Amino acid sequence: MVHRFLHVRYRVSNLEKALFYFVNFLGLKEVGRITSPRGSKLVFLQAPENGTLLELCEYPDSGKVIVPPDLTHLAFSVNDLEAARIKCKQMGWPFTDEIQKAENGQYFTFIDAPDGYEIELIQEDKKKE
Known part of the structure; x- marks a missing residue:
């Protein structure tokens, strides 16, 4: 039946900010x-x-964008989590967690996105130590 995953839609309150x-x-x-x-x-x-x-959708007639906590997040691979942390700080996007090491050796953290969406950043290269 299904043969390919196509997209995820996030409704946003301000398309340009998103x-x-x-x-x-x-x-x-x-x-x-x-x-x-x-x-x-x-x-x-x-x-x-x-x-x-990722489909971003702005439709003000739908009312306020409400993202329930822990409902969903997107995960992206990055080459260097520490560099991502510095860029986050410079651009005013706070990490919601410290960088952590998973059991599989990968490093990850979460950051906030507009409208309360959560983004996970994962450093797949296990050479951070």
Whole structure:
């Protein structure tokens, strides 16, 4: 039946603020932009080494964006978590957790995104020590 995962949609309250975060901060690339028949503004983003899309949707008529805690998060691979931490601090995006080491040897942390979404950053290269 299913043969490929295509995208995840995040509804956002401010599309430009969300785009700044996901494009200028995280480094995703904008690959498409449309307005839906009902008037939603949609922007499709993609990580440099992956085909799965993140769809950002701004539709004020839907009311306030509410993201329940621990409902969902996106995880992205990074080359250097310490460099990511420094960039986060410089751009005003706080880590919500300290860098931690998983049982499999990978390092990870969580940061906040606009509207209360949570982003996990994972350093897959186990050479941090």
